[in-house]
Amino acid sequence: METNRLSPSLAQALNDQMTKEAHASQIYLSYGAWADARGYDGIANFLFRHAQEERNHMMKILEYILERGARVKVAAIPAPGTDPTSVQDCFEKVFKQEIDNTKAIYTLVKMSLTEEDWASWNFLQWFVKEQVEEETLALNLLDKIKIAGGEKAKDDVLYTLDRDLKTMPDDASLAENATAEKP
Numbered sequence: 001m002e003t004n005r006l007s008p009s010l011a012q013a014l015n016d017q018m019t020k021e022a023h024a025s026q027i028y029l030s031y032g033a034w035a036d037a038r039g040y041d042g043i044a045n046f047l048f049r050h051a052q053e054e055r056n057h058m059m060k061i062l063e064y065i066l067e068r069g070a071r072v073k074v075a076a077i078p079a080p081g082t083d084p085t086s087v088q089d090c091f092e093k094v095f096k097q098e099i100d101n102t103k104a105i106y107t108l109v110k111m112s113l114t115e116e117d118w119a120s121w122n123f124l125q126w127f128v129k130e131q132v133e134e135e136t137l138a139l140n141l142l143d144k145i146k147i148a149g150g151e152k153a154k155d156d157v158l159y160t161l162d163r164d165l166k167t168m169p170d171d172a173s174l175a176e177n178a179t180a181e182k183p
Contacts, residue, residue: 003069007115011070013108014061014120019075020104021058025051027097030080031090040158042166043087047094049170057130064123087158088145095138102131137170 006014032047065072084090105127112120148157 006068006070014065015073018058018061021054022077025054027080034083040162042162046165088150091141098134098138
């Protein structure tokens with residue numbers, strides 16, 4: 001008896017997204033190692049935590065594919081690319097990677113809508129919200145780095161940023177949660 005409830009195209013797209021999430025995890029690992037090698041243990045800790053978060057996203061998709069009765073196809077993960085050249089470059093690359101991931105999620109959402117696969121559409125809404133949070137977090141960090149001097153940031157300012165990132169929450173405040181009392 002056939003138990004697969006995903007179209008072949010959506011199953012393939014979800015498998016591709018699973019690989020994309022694994023790749024994002026590798027990128028965060030690579031950038032974390034880069035930061036740690038330069039003495040930025042707080043930035044490294046932040047990036048390593050996000051590597052694990054991306055791996056968790058991969059596992060969510062893997063579990064969903066299995067729950068829908070489709071076949072999981074584990075594919076090779078591309079290399080993470082070149083190391084950042086600076087702290088600002090690191091977070092610019094992080095932001096770019098998150099934007100790219102958002103576009104891929106939106107493609108999946110559109111595909112599920114077109115196919116009227118409401119279970120997948122509903123499942124993917126979590127990822128839509130997560131990407132808003134990820135983009136907001138990366139953009140907020142870029143803003144802080146630019147305020148600190150961007151590429152010309154002094155060591156003492158980068159030291160403070162590094163220290164703050166070590167314990168910074170992994171979630172960003174989202175507009176949908178804002179109120180007059182808590183903007």
